[in-house]
Structure formats: C-alpha cells, structure tokens
Amino acid sequence: MGWKFDNPLYTLSDEEEVKQMISQWESEKHGGLWEGNNRLPYPLTWLIALVILTAFLITMPIWGQRPTAQLYAPMVELMDSPEVQRLTTPEEKIAYLTDRAMEVLEAMDDSRLPGLLDRHPINWLDLQLIAPQIREIAAAGGPYGLESYNVVGDQVVLANFEGSFRPDGLRERVQPWWDLGFTIDLFYVAYFVLAMVIVCKRLPPYTMKPDMSKAT
Amino acid sequence: MLFKYLMAKNEDIPPGTATIYFGFSSIFWFIIGTGLGSFNAAKLAFPDFVTGTELFAFGHMRQVHVLAVILGWISMAFAMTMMYMTPALGNTKLWSEKLGLWTAFLWNVGLSLGLFLLWLGFTSGREYSDLIWPIDLVIMFGVLVPLGINVWMTIAHRRTQGIYITNWFFGACIFMVWVVFLVGQSAELFNLTGLTEGYLTFWFAHNVLGLWITPVAAAIAYYTIPKLTGNPLYSHRIGHLHFWAIIAFYSTPASHHLLSAPLPEWLKSFASVEGVLILIPAIAFVANILLTMKGRWSMFVENVEIKFSVTGVLLAIPLNMQGGFQQTRAINWYVHGTGWIVAHAHLALLGMSSFLEIAAVYFGLQQMLRRKLYSLALANFHYWFVIIGFCIYWISMTIAGLIQGAGKIYEVPYIDVVVAEHPYMIARWIGGTMVFTGNLVWLYNMYMTAVEGTVVPKGRYAHELAYER
Numbered sequence: 001m002g003w004k005f006d007n008p009l010y011t012l013s014d015e016e017e018v019k020q021m022i023s024q025w026e027s028e029k030h031g032g033l034w035e036g037n038n039r040l041p042y043p044l045t046w047l048i049a050l051v052i053l054t055a056f057l058i059t060m061p062i063w064g065q066r067p068t069a070q071l072y073a074p075m076v077e078l079m080d081s082p083e084v085q086r087l088t089t090p091e092e093k094i095a096y097l098t099d100r101a102m103e104v105l106e107a108m109d110d111s112r113l114p115g116l117l118d119r120h121p122i123n124w125l126d127l128q129l130i131a132p133q134i135r136e137i138a139a140a141g142g143p144y145g146l147e148s149y150n151v152v153g154d155q156v157v158l159a160n161f162e163g164s165f166r167p168d169g170l171r172e173r174v175q176p177w178w179d180l181g182f183t184i185d186l187f188y189v190a191y192f193v194l195a196m197v198i199v200c201k202r203l204p205p206y207t208m209k210p211d212m213s214k215a216t
Numbered sequence: 217m218l219f220k221y222l223m224a225k226n227e228d229i230p231p232g233t234a235t236i237y238f239g240f241s242s243i244f245w246f247i248i249g250t251g252l253g254s255f256n257a258a259k260l261a262f263p264d265f266v267t268g269t270e271l272f273a274f275g276h277m278r279q280v281h282v283l284a285v286i287l288g289w290i291s292m293a294f295a296m297t298m299m300y301m302t303p304a305l306g307n308t309k310l311w312s313e314k315l316g317l318w319t320a321f322l323w324n325v326g327l328s329l330g331l332f333l334l335w336l337g338f339t340s341g342r343e344y345s346d347l348i349w350p351i352d353l354v355i356m357f358g359v360l361v362p363l364g365i366n367v368w369m370t371i372a373h374r375r376t377q378g379i380y381i382t383n384w385f386f387g388a389c390i391f392m393v394w395v396v397f398l399v400g401q402s403a404e405l406f407n408l409t410g411l412t413e414g415y416l417t418f419w420f421a422h423n424v425l426g427l428w429i430t431p432v433a434a435a436i437a438y439y440t441i442p443k444l445t446g447n448p449l450y451s452h453r454i455g456h457l458h459f460w461a462i463i464a465f466y467s468t469p470a471s472h473h474l475l476s477a478p479l480p481e482w483l484k485s486f487a488s489v490e491g492v493l494i495l496i497p498a499i500a501f502v503a504n505i506l507l508t509m510k511g512r513w514s515m516f517v518e519n520v521e522i523k524f525s526v527t528g529v530l531l532a533i534p535l536n537m538q539g540g541f542q543q544t545r546a547i548n549w550y551v552h553g554t555g556w557i558v559a560h561a562h563l564a565l566l567g568m569s570s571f572l573e574i575a576a577v578y579f580g581l582q583q584m585l586r587r588k589l590y591s592l593a594l595a596n597f598h599y600w601f602v603i604i605g606f607c608i609y610w611i612s613m614t615i616a617g618l619i620q621g622a623g624k625i626y627e628v629p630y631i632d633v634v635v636a637e638h639p640y641m642i643a644r645w646i647g648g649t650m651v652f653t654g655n656l657v658w659l660y661n662m663y664m665t666a667v668e669g670t671v672v673p674k675g676r677y678a679h680e681l682a683y684e685r
Contacts, residue, residue: 025378030305032443033443034448034449035451036450036451037452038450039453039454051493054492055493059488059545065481066481182485188490196457203456
C-alpha cells in the first residue's frame with residue numbers, strides 16, 4: 001500500500017505498488033477475459049461534470065422551500081376591499097389578488113418571494129381558510145413574523161426549521177435559501193468525486209497498458 | 217433427471233446442471249410473465265374480453281404478471297448467469313451444484329405458490345411487495361440466502377488473485393438485495409402503516425430495480441461482450457466509476473417516487489438531485505461496453521447474442537435519460553401516474569435488462585449443454601419479434617402517457633381520455649403479444665438445442681460455430 005502525493009492527478013501509488021499491480025494484471029485472465037486500463041474519454045468526463053451541474057440546476061427552484069404566510073399576507077389584506085368585492089367569480093378575485101401580491105413581493109428585499117408565490121399559487125377557497133389564521137398571527141404580534149410560519153394545507157403553523165439562536169434567546173425559524181437537500185447533496189457529491197479520484201488514481205496511470213500476451 | 221440430481225452427492229452432479237435448470241426455468245417464467253402481460257393488455261384494449269370472473273379481473277392479474285417477470289424471469293436469469301459466470305471468471309467451478317439445484321427447485325416451488333396465492337387474492341396490498349410474508353420468508357431464506365452463499369463461496373474459492381468486475385457486481389448486488397428485500401418487507405412484518413409504509417414500499421420498489429435488476433444486468437454485459445467479441449473490457453477504472461456510482465446514486469433517490477407525498481422536503485429534494493445523478497453510472501456503463509465493441513461492430517449484425525446484448529446496452533441510454541429527468545418535479549407533475557411510467561418501467565425491465573439477460577441465457581445454455589444453437593433463423597426471429605414488439609409497446613404507451621398527462625393537467629373528462637387512448641392500448645396489446653410469441657419460439661429453439669443441437673467439440677465455443685454447417 002505505497003502512497004505518493006507528488007503528482008496526485010497522475011497517480012497516488014508509488015512505483016513499487018504500480019509495478020506490483022501491473023504484474024498481477026498481466027499474469028492472469030479471468031475465464032479468458034481481461035481488462036484494459038483506459039481512461040474515461042475527455043468528452044465523457046465533461047459530460048459527467050455537466051450532469052452534476054444539471055442535477056443541481058434543474059432541481060434548484062424547488063429545494064425544500066415551503067410557502068410561508070408572508071406570501072399570502074398582501075392578499076389577506078386586500079380580500080375584503082371594494083375592488084375585490086366588485087369582482088364576481090372566485091377566479092377573478094384570486095387573479096386580481098395574485099397580481100397585487102406579486103407587486104408587493106417584488107418590491108421587497110427578499111428576491112425569492114415572487115418565485116415562491118409563483119410556485120405556490122392559491123385558490124379563493126383556500127385563501128378564505130387561511131386568512132383568519134394569518135390575521136390572528138399578525139395581530140398577536142408574537143416573537144415570530146409571518147415569514148416564520150408555513151402554510152401546510154389549510155393550516156398556518158410555525159415552521160419546523162430550527163436555525164441559529166436570536167438575541168432574544170429564541171431560535172431562527174426562517175428557512176435559509178441553502179437549506180434542505182441542497183447542502184446534503186453538495187457534500188454527498190463532493191465526497192463521491194473525491195473518493196472516485198482517489199480510487200482511480202490509486203490504479204496504475206492510464207498511460208500504462210498491461211501486456212496480456214503471457215497471461216493465463 | 218432433476219430429482220435424481222437433487223438427491224445426488226455434489227461430486228456426482230455434472231458441472232452446469234444448476235445453470236441449465238435455472239436457464240430453462242427463466243425462459244418458462246418469461247413466457248408465463250409475458251403471456252399474462254399480453255392477457256392483461258387485451259383486457260385494457262378490449263374491455264369486454266373475459267369478464268364476469270373475479271379471478272380474471274385486472275386487479276387479480278396485474279401483480280401476478282409483474283412478479284412473474286421480476287422474480288421469475290429476470291431474477292432466475294440472473295441466478296442462471298451467476299451459476300456459470302462466477303466460477304468461469306474465477307477459473308474455478310461452482311462451489312455447490314447441489315445447492316444451486318436446490319435453490320432453483322425451491323425458487324420454482326415458492327414462486328409458483330406465491331403467485332398462485334396472489335392470484336387468489338392473498339396479498340400484502342403493497343405494490344411490488346405484494347406477496348404475503350410467509351412467501352417473502354421462503355424467497356429470502358430459500359432463494360436469496362442460498363444463492364448468495366453459493367456465489368460468495370465460489371468467489372472465495374477462485375483461482376485468481378483479482379476479482380473481475382462482473383463478480384464485484386454479483387457479490388455486492390446479492391448482499392444489497394438481501395437488505396432491500398428484508399427492509400422492504402418490514403412494513404408488513406412489523407405492521408408499519410401510513411407514510412412509513414408508503415415510503416418503505418417505494419424504497420423497495422426503487423432499490424430492487426436500482427440495486428438488483430439494473431446493475432446485475434450490467435454485470436452480465438461486462439462478461440458477454442468481451443467474451444463474445446474477444447476484446448478486452450475497455451477500462452477497469454471506468455468499471456470502478458460505474459460500480460461506486462451505482463452504490464452512491466442509485467441507493468438514495470427512492471423518495472423521488474413520492475414527490476407529492478408529505479415526506480420531508482429535504483428528503484425529496486435530495487432524492488431528486490440523486491435521481492439525475494443516476495446518469496453517471498449509466499454513462500460509465502454504456503461508454504465502457506460500447507468502447508469494448510471497437511473493431512467488432514460487424515458482430516452486431518451477425519451474432520445473435522451480441523445483437524441482444526448491444527441492443528440492451530443501447531436501450532440503457534433512453535432508459536437513464538428518461539429516468540434521470542422524469543423524476544424531477546418539473547416533469548413529474550405531468551407524467552406521474554400516467555402510461556409514460558408504464559412505458560419507462562418496460563423500457564427498464566423488458567428493454568435494457570431483458571435483452572442483456574436473453575443474450576446471457578442463449579450463451580450460457582449453449583455452453584453448458586455443449587451444443588450448438590438448433591436454429592439461428594429462429595433466434596433471429598426471436599430477436600426481431602421481441603425488439604419490434606417492445607418498440608410498439610414502448611412508443612404506444614409513451615404516447616398514451618402524454619395524452620393522459622394532458623388530460624390530467626387540462627382537466628379533460630376522464631372518459632374522453634379513455635377514448636383517446638384506445639388505439640394505443642390496442643398497439644400495446646399487439647406489441648406485448650409479439651414479445652410473448654417470440655419467447656414461445658425461443659423455448660422451442662432452446663429445447664431443440666438441448667435435444668438435437670450439434671455437439672460442440674472440446675475447446676470450441678458454441679457461438680464460434682454459429683455459421684458453420
């Protein structure tokens with residue numbers, strides 16, 4: 001198990017280890033079969049890099065971001081207004097409210113909010129179900145704002161995320177953008193790539209081609 | 217003959233007996249499985265076909281078809297290949313022919329009993345783990361454990377220092393299928409309910425495909441392609457990438473089957489990313505095999521085993537492209553619960569996996585029987601019937617799935633969707649029936665090979681003699 005680290009992208013095995021591996025490689029066939037020592041062609045190496053990038057990008061917008069009460073608060077505020085009352089169908093009411101809420105959210109600092117509302121649309125009936133709960137939370141003026149409450153079905157509940165401690169001793173409940181799935185995957189893929197580099201670089205360098213002419 | 221050897225001493229059983237028994241059993245179950253598939257497809261295409269009898273209702277028949285294919289055809293074909301490839305790759309003989317024969321015997325008895333009970337309605341009620349727990353225990357301890365012991369002991373008694381890549385997969389996949397099977401059935405064994413039951417059900421369904429059916433099929437290709445072409449496997453190091461990427465990325469995405477379930481969001485997101493990364497082992501596998509074919513592509517036309525093998529490898533490309541992306545939420549909301557998924561499942565089991573196993577069963581039976589294939593023409597007939605039938609099935613169900621998806625999203629009345637799908641259901645039945653017919657011809661061909669095939673001289677391979685008269 002001789003290691004060397006002077007040129008890790010070439011090989012991680014010392015000369016004696018490489019010699020021993022090649023010697024064993026060249027001495028035996030497996031039921032008449034043997035294996036080459038070729039590298040993955042460059043285009044495919046890049047294709048794998050592209051796959052990893054794609055895997056993250058294609059799932060990025062939906063990574064564990066649940067709808068918060070904050071998204072629907074502008075709608076709740078306007079739902080009893082004369083403008084909404086004048087509209088006759090639930091579809092018209094919710095379309096009007098969504099447009100107004102989107103304007104409010106786009107004007108806020110958190111750039112995730114318009115996208116979140118876009119991915120978590122709500123209908124008039126559901127809005128009527130959660131509206132009293134949102135009003136109650138806002139009126140109570142508790143330690144957590146509407147951004148810390150998730151809408152789960154017809155319930156508005158304090159998010160189960162527990163982050164850093166705040167100055168008041170309570171824990172942060174707002175989900176950070178990187179939370180849920182994202183971090184685990186980054187570590188998981190990074191460890192995998194690292195492990196595969198070590199496994200492959202412990203093999204004889206791909207420039208060494210075993211001569212199988214004497215193998216049995 | 218079989219019963220004589222079941223009671224014989226291990227030394228008195230001719231090498232290859234277990235292979236032959238498993239080989240013919242697998243073909244038999246393939247015919248049962250595809251026959252039931254054809255029958256079920258007829259019921260979907262022609263709603264008045266066989267009505268009035270509860271036992272022949274779709275709800276009684278569908279899961280029998282699925283498990284006959286997975287546990288009968290595919291898994292027995294795997295066992296068959298393990299019985300001859302594992303010792304061959306270790307330059308040794310099978311650790312115990314007798315254990316192999318008993319495994320095959322118990323497998324056939326246990327599966328027949330399990331499927332009969334399932335047909336009668338004795339079911340766990342969980343998709344893919346439908347068998348009741350006593351049958352599960354028979355399969356675990358009468359089939360999977362002895363199979364594993366035989367394969368591992370053969371590898372341990374090998375006469376080579378290294379272990380060829382096929383045997384890495386065989387050894388590892390048997391261990392993984394033990395874990396998958398036991399954990400997957402735990403919902404029934406321990407009476408788990410609710411979301412836990414749902415998750416475990418699809419944890420089993422996903423992993424039985426990802427850690428058993430797909431990787432063992434790939435392992436078979438690592439043997440058949442170099443063996444038949446005479447070329448060395450293109451790359452040992454790409455084999456490492458394939459093997460470890462399967463372990464890392466195929467074992468983790470089970471919850472992508474349940475994106476609409478109230479599972480933790482982080483679990484679903486994690487699974488969704490890992491689901492796309494399934495493309496990594498797929499790229500490694502397909503590249504390694506197709507590069508091994510270098511200089512021998514004429515065999516794709518001439519040699520029936522290569523024809524089946526390479527077709528299976530090529531089908532791995534659309535299989536993994538679909539599999540990687542259809543499980544992302546952006547696409548899953550459209551295709552979930554539609555015929556698209558049925559098409560994809562058949563691409564995996566009847567397409568990629570079955571084609572690789574058919575090649576290995578053709579090759580293994582000729583080798584172990586020491587007889588040349590009875591009829592190359594019938595084998596080619598088999599190939600074309602299976603590939604054309606499969607393509608008709610796959611394409612028609614994919615289209616039907618897209619129609620269903622559109623109907624679901626745009627809230628088209630259900631009966632209108634049923635009417636729109638009808639031509640594709642007929643096409644599905646035609647395709648499935650072609651596969652079934654091809655398999656009947658295959659069984660005849662292999663039976664005649666055993667009975668009347670030209671004896672292969674010592675030192676020659678059966679496939680080398682294919683064009684010699």
